[in-house]
Amino acid sequence: MAEVALKKVVKRYGDTEVVHGIDLDIAHNEFVVLVGPSGCGKSTTLRMIAGLEEISDGDIVIGDTVVNTLPPRRRNISMVFQNYALYPHMSVRENLGFSLKIAKRPEAEIARAVEDAAAILGLDALLERTPAELSGGQRQRVAMGRAIVRHPDVFLFDEPLSNLDAKLRTQMRVEIKKLHAKVQTTIVYVTHDQIEAMTLADRIVIMKDGHIVQVGTPLDVFERPVDTFVAGFIGSPPMNLIDGTIRDDTVVFGDGRSLPVPPDFAGRLENGHRVVFGFRADVLMPKGHALAESGTVHDIDLTIDLAEPLGSESMLFSSLAGKEIQARMHNPRAVRSGEVLTCELHLDKCHLFDAETTRSLRGDG
Amino acid sequence: MSTRTKNILTWIVTFVIMLIICLPGLWIILSAFRTNGEILTKPAIWIPQNLTLDNFRAIFGYGENVVGIPVASYFRNSLVISVTSTFVAVLIGMTGGYAFARYTFPGKAATFLWLMLSRTVPGIALSLPLFIIWSRMGIIDTQFGVILVYTAINVPFTIWLTEGFFRQVPRDLNEAAQIDGCTPWQAFWKIEFPLAKSGIASAGIFAFLTSWNEYALASQLTRSTDSKTLPVGLMDFTAQFTIDWAGMCAMAVIIIVPALILTFLVQKHLIAGLTFGGVKG
Numbered sequence: 001m002a003e004v005a006l007k008k009v010v011k012r013y014g015d016t017e018v019v020h021g022i023d024l025d026i027a028h029n030e031f032v033v034l035v036g037p038s039g040c041g042k043s044t045t046l047r048m049i050a051g052l053e054e055i056s057d058g059d060i061v062i063g064d065t066v067v068n069t070l071p072p073r074r075r076n077i078s079m080v081f082q083n084y085a086l087y088p089h090m091s092v093r094e095n096l097g098f099s100l101k102i103a104k105r106p107e108a109e110i111a112r113a114v115e116d117a118a119a120i121l122g123l124d125a126l127l128e129r130t131p132a133e134l135s136g137g138q139r140q141r142v143a144m145g146r147a148i149v150r151h152p153d154v155f156l157f158d159e160p161l162s163n164l165d166a167k168l169r170t171q172m173r174v175e176i177k178k179l180h181a182k183v184q185t186t187i188v189y190v191t192h193d194q195i196e197a198m199t200l201a202d203r204i205v206i207m208k209d210g211h212i213v214q215v216g217t218p219l220d221v222f223e224r225p226v227d228t229f230v231a232g233f234i235g236s237p238p239m240n241l242i243d244g245t246i247r248d249d250t251v252v253f254g255d256g257r258s259l260p261v262p263p264d265f266a267g268r269l270e271n272g273h274r275v276v277f278g279f280r281a282d283v284l285m286p287k288g289h290a291l292a293e294s295g296t297v298h299d300i301d302l303t304i305d306l307a308e309p310l311g312s313e314s315m316l317f318s319s320l321a322g323k324e325i326q327a328r329m330h331n332p333r334a335v336r337s338g339e340v341l342t343c344e345l346h347l348d349k350c351h352l353f354d355a356e357t358t359r360s361l362r363g364d365g
Numbered sequence: 366m367s368t369r370t371k372n373i374l375t376w377i378v379t380f381v382i383m384l385i386i387c388l389p390g391l392w393i394i395l396s397a398f399r400t401n402g403e404i405l406t407k408p409a410i411w412i413p414q415n416l417t418l419d420n421f422r423a424i425f426g427y428g429e430n431v432v433g434i435p436v437a438s439y440f441r442n443s444l445v446i447s448v449t450s451t452f453v454a455v456l457i458g459m460t461g462g463y464a465f466a467r468y469t470f471p472g473k474a475a476t477f478l479w480l481m482l483s484r485t486v487p488g489i490a491l492s493l494p495l496f497i498i499w500s501r502m503g504i505i506d507t508q509f510g511v512i513l514v515y516t517a518i519n520v521p522f523t524i525w526l527t528e529g530f531f532r533q534v535p536r537d538l539n540e541a542a543q544i545d546g547c548t549p550w551q552a553f554w555k556i557e558f559p560l561a562k563s564g565i566a567s568a569g570i571f572a573f574l575t576s577w578n579e580y581a582l583a584s585q586l587t588r589s590t591d592s593k594t595l596p597v598g599l600m601d602f603t604a605q606f607t608i609d610w611a612g613m614c615a616m617a618v619i620i621i622v623p624a625l626i627l628t629f630l631v632q633k634h635l636i637a638g639l640t641f642g643g644v645k646g
Contacts (some may be wrong), residue, residue: 050542072543079544085537099545102555146545336636 002063002076002153002186010057011044011210015317019044020210021058029292035197035232036207043158045207050156063153070356072266078147083163085173086131092118093127099150104282115148120182120326121175136167144176148183153246159190161196194234206230223349228358231351232279239278239316243355246273251352253277253321262350263296264314265361274355281315283346284327290340291330292298295348296312302327302343309337316341376455390621396614397421404610411513414561420615436616438590440597443620447576450515454572457516458523459565463553465524466531467539480521488518492585499586506588513581526571529616530564531557565630577624596621 004026011280015037019041026032034042047053049060060067067075078099080329086095094101096117100110118124121141131139140160147155160176161169178201180187197204198218206213206221206229214226214338225231231239244251246269250258253280259277261269269275285291300320308315314332318325327343335341352361396404398416424436464470465477495514496505504510534557542552558565580596587593593614621622 042540048546050540052543073546077544079541081537081541083535083537085535085541087538087542087556099540102546102551146541150546260447331555 001117004154004186004188005061006045006049006058006060008058009045009048009055009060011041011048011053012056017056018210019048022207022210022212024182024205024212024215026186028186029184030051031189031200031202032205033189033191033201033203034205034207035194035233037193038192039209040207040209041210042190042192046156046158046188049154049188050079052075052309057305069294072194076153077156078150078152078154078286079158080143082139082159084131084143086139086142086146088131090121091128091130092134092145094125095131095142096123096145096149101147103150113149117145117247120148120179121145132151137163137172140164140172141175146177148179148200151183151185153186154250155183155185155187157187157191159191161191162193169196176200178274195236198234204234206233212289224360224362225278225351226360227290228278228353231353235280236282237326238266240284240320241353242277242323242325244275244277244321246275247271250276252274257300257319257321259300259350260296260298260347262347262352264348267353269361270350275361276353276355276358279349281326283326283349284343286316286329286343288343289329289331289333290344295346298345298347300343300345300348301340304335304339304341305339306337307332309334316358348358374502393617393621395619396611398615399611401609404614414490421619423612424615425617434598434601434612435541435615435620436598437591438594439593440619441596442508442587442590442592443594443596445579446511446515446592447573448520449508450512450567451572453512453516453567454519454523455565457520458568458572459527459558459561460529461520461524462529463557465528465532465537480524484521486581489504492582495582496585497558505586506592508592510586511583511592511594514586515572515579518579519575522575523568523572526562526568526615527564530561551577570631571625571629574624577620 003026006022008021009019010017010021022041023044024032034045036042044053048055049062051067051070051074054295055068062075062077063158087098090098092249093114097110100113105113105156105185114127115124115288116129121144123141123145124139126134126138126142130140140163143160145241157176161172164172173196178191180200189196189200201218203215204218205215208229213228214221216224221230222236225234227240228241232241242253244253244258246252246261247258248271249261249266249269252258260266302316302318302320302325304316304318304326305324307318308317309332311333314335316327316329316335318327329335343364353359354361379438395413397420398418399413400415400417402412403410416463424434465473491514499505499510502510506512538556538560539549539552543549543558547555578596579594583594583597587597599613599616599620602609602616
């Protein structure tokens with residue numbers, strides 16, 4: 001059993017504060033993904049949990065122990081590094097068994113644990129090889145094997161898939177998810193890739209500039225982003241965001257076009273309030289090529305600049321009030337550039353953000 | 366020019382260059398097995414007429430014309446001084462190199478620069494100050510005195526060399542080892558040391574050869590069998606009016622052989638590239 005708790009954790013390098021007092025509670029067996037652009041403090045946070053970086057202020061608790069000053073070896077954690085960090089002078093077997101050997105466990109136990117881990121990860125045939133003789137994916141698996149072999153309280157993953165090619169990445173993503181189901185351990189996973197975050201996480205922690213911006217389930221952060229940063233960061237393609245001003249329950253854009261205020265926000269906003277209107281490509285679809293959905297629908301005529309066929313759907317690029325926007329076309333047909341299409345916008349799924357604070361104007365958000 | 370003639374030309378040039386480099390050494394080895402008379406004959410005899418082991422027997426106290434030179438003592442001094450100073454220099458160099466590679470501390474760049482600059486001072490320029498200080502301290506003509514000097518000469522180089530090798534060992538490996546349960550000390554010995562071994566071996570060989578062959582300073586700081594090293598001992602073959610070239614050459618061979626053997630033994634460790642594959646390359 002191991003919960004992980006970060007309480008007002010601060011990291012400073014000299015005078016520069018890079019992590020500004022973050023709070024986070026991670027439940028036992030939970031798969032939490034820290035995600036954010038580079039330099040947001042996610043890796044530093046992970047390394048502080050690991051004990052590879054000292055914390056400047058606050059507390060980190062693993063299980064029932066405050067681990068602030070404990071060295072990594074006393075935290076019962078294991079970590080998978082971005083570049084694998086396998087010991088090049090040892091065979092796969094020795095790499096896997098290294099932690100148990102350091103702990104002075106009996107030979108037979110080490111051998112059994114190594115065999116078990118190898119079986120889980122399909123490394124049986126590679127045990128006598130050295131890391132140099134393995135492919136990228138195999139090295140990645142050895143790195144994971146080294147982590148699971150001693151049944152730690154917490155697994156830490158530091159961008160483990162970023163060195164793999166796209167196909168292998170998808171494959172390993174599935175393996176990590178399966179691994180979590182098998183070993184049932186708390187996982188803290190760092191990535192800059194929002195798709196990895198969405199697919200793997202029980203809960204996503206979105207970080208920016210050393211702050212936690214939002215914590216929630218993947219669907220939560222996708223459907224109810226707390227600000228324009230999260231709206232733009234989570235989801236592919238990013239949410240369409242257009243600046244506008246409130247006037248009589250409509251949002252008027254710079255070019256004079258307007259859209260109704262989405263029902264969730266209606267009647268709460270004063271005239272003249274400067275807002276950002278946000279909607280995903282998934283809720284803007286050409287008429288006749290939309291998925292049947294109930295709710296409030298508003299029609300807009302859009303001049304299509306470019307269509308990107310993806311097979312089962314096409315992405316349409318257009319512009320609204322001078323901003324490039326994307327729409328999704330289901331059951332696609334060929335679209336000429338310059339063609340004008342009437343599109344349905346599902347207002348129930350649209351968002352309004354305050355233009356100044358960038359925060360969501362959703363009452364509960 | 367065809368590839369063939371090019372090849373032949375390359376071989377000829379290489380041969381001539383190697384001849385120029387190796388000839389003095391070969392001449393010493395050859396002379397070690399000849400009589401003094403034959404060496405000094407004019408016109409010179411290029412092809413040895415009769416080879417003999419008498420020179421070696423004389424050095425080790427056998428045969429008719431025994432040379433009164435305590436080679437055994439010199440050998441022991443050389444060995445003790447070289448091995449000790451190498452060991453200490455490698456130990457200091459390794460820890461120092463590791464510190465320079467891994468940690469940041471105030472004055473790091475300046476310290477490193479000064480260490481390197483110390484190597485620009487010609488050793489012989491130190492001999493007089495060293496002699497004065499050493500004699501005041503009473504460590505003239507002691508093994509300790511020479512060991513101290515050689516260690517000081519070797520440390521900057523060993524630091525510089527091992528630093529480069531430790532820097533090639535990714536820091537992640539140390540961190541991975543610590544997470545796997547190692548103390549920082551264990552992480553060093555079990556992971557980083559084995560990976561930088563080839564660099565440390567190179568530093569060791571270099572330090573050993575420097576100490577083993579050094580003549581200028583040793584000739585100032587040693588004077589009796591208590592501390593005289595083999596290169597200094599060579600001078601024992603010169604008398605007021607004669608030089609025993611044959612004996613000197615035989616002794617030179619005795620000096621060369623251990624160094625040669627050591628180099629052959631350790632050279633397989635000099636092959637770098639052991640760290641490949643541990644992390645994403």
